[in-house]
Amino acid sequence: MTSENLAAIFPGGGKVLEVTSCPVNHPAKGEVLIRNYAVAVQPLDAKMLLTGYGGAVSLNYPAILGTSGAGIVEELGEDVSLLRIGDRVVFDTQAYVKGGDANRREGTWQQLVICGAETVAKIGGLEFEQAVLIDFPLQTAVVALHLFLGMGKPGTGNSKEKVLIWGAGGAVGSYAVQYAKSVGYELVVTASAKDVDRQKRLGASEVVDYKAPDVVDRLRLLGPYKYLFTASGDLTSQKTLVSLLGSEGGRFASVLGGDVKLPSNVERVYLPFSQALQKDQYSGLRSWWYGDYLPKVLQERLVEAVKFTKREGGLPALQQASADVFEGKIRGKLVLNPQE
Template sequence: MPPIQNLAAWLPGVGKELQVAPASTPDPGENELLIETKAVAVQPAEYKIQEGILPFELTYPTIIGLSFAGIVVKVGAGVTRFKEKDRIVTNSAGTIRNDARFGAYQRYALTSQELTAKIGDVPFENASAISSFYAAVSALILHLHLDRPSSNPNPSNKAKKVLIWGASSSFGAFAVQLASNAGYAVVGVASAHNAQLVESLGAAHFIDRKSPSVVEDLTSLGPFEAVLAAADSASDQVTIGQVLAAHGGGSFLSTMGVRKGVQLPPGVTGHFVQYLDDYLKPENREFSRWVWWSLIEEGLIDGKIKLLPVDILGGLSTVQEAWNLEKNGQVSGRRLIIRPDID
């Protein structure tokens, strides 16, 4: 068999533009899979890595990108759940590993079987849009200590409200579904034009984030069992802080922690968690397998998980354009998808 030719979008360093160039094709090690990458879901965190906003300690040049769908080309020792030609979606945890071989923005990338799910006949582009699901599950269950989604949720959860700010983002959309399926009354906050989308995901209440009465509206709906800021600016955090303060204080999970210059009221705190770390801890192995091999896999194949609409932007040469769109706030209620195989 002739060697597989690989091509990647290389990040030369912090603050530098992406460069599309050849890459070596890796061999999978123990419990690893080599994937022919068919679709990569663009993540807002990626341009923040490029600009140094998120300070990952990476060895440059490197290939980043976490979430992708594709076809298993080769399996390593110890892999029992997947075989060649399986259609899958995965999160490679490449930035956490600091290993370019696991970066999603290349035609052939490595991943581990624990962070991989089969997708049946679901199109690759749609399956890759599941990318933020792992974070929503970790945030709600491991860190906010909410119940797992269930066909028979605890009836008492109906009286408990969960506030999800940024409910139309990918992260937020999955969080709305998870909390709703666990029986909680979800209060979703997003831009007005995404109201129908958020309500279709299971939110019991929708609040326009730009409404002049947003603080009063949210305060009247509280107090909240948990607060997740799935997409939050500095001004959003000020609003969340005011709402929590009106109920005597509290804390919220944020995508980046408390923004520079934001002063939260006394008794109110904001926190950042690196959710991928949860899936790499040995003590969470069964949790990880439940998320990927049961919750995600069954939810995708059975259609129980509602995915955001996707836009295919192009091949590896369009990754920088995708990051610029994310940076400029031009992506809302949809996921941008890169197809590495069309360059």
């Protein structure tokens, strides 16, 4: 029986992580206990730790951050029929949806994580690092494009219609490109000049440098666009998408909010996309994601993962890793192993 669980406890806004031994929870009905071998530090986690940013919820402190991880199933609760002890999985918890129950903290910045079985996907022989690199940001992209903008599922698109992904260089952007391509659209993206070859490999037909002075004109000439998504979410990108929608208006999705003047005929879709599948109102899409689409993508290696750097040092290294992500020092993702 599992007896020790080290966790990175976040005492609250402005305070640093404390790595300490925590109680081992055992799975209730419909839950599993997973030994967690990989976490990727997401910008959301870093912002929550370093700025007190609440994300989807106001956390109840002390809290355990991180909603996504990859590891091996160690215990099964009642009524879990599709998973077995020993399964290799990637998973997402309700840590940011529930706000953190002090007795059963579900964040993934710990060694042993309780997770609802419906948000666990099997990864077959894929490395844990590769699985965590893909799940959270790909899910963000698919939820934004499919659930909230109405783009179809793979194979249902029209190759004569165009999709614009702004900020395709990041993880969410890179996966948004690959998803939209798999649906069947032509892709126009903005990325930095050094990223052109990779963007073309991922599926972009046109890559425009988002720092070029004529970026708006070039994107206008390449349009019109059926779907528009800013995966960097910065205000410049949002203003550009508003301008591209022009007098006809329309809508675009953004990973971030912020104060942008929107004409009455333009809608900005900005939500905590990464947490949507934790909600029962989206249980249909959740079943497709964890039971069908994500395992297929991971096991058949259907998407190219973003680059990552392995940060040694386990949970105690999360504080500095988060600062590095927050300060924009990291290209790709930083991955840590909570068992070290």
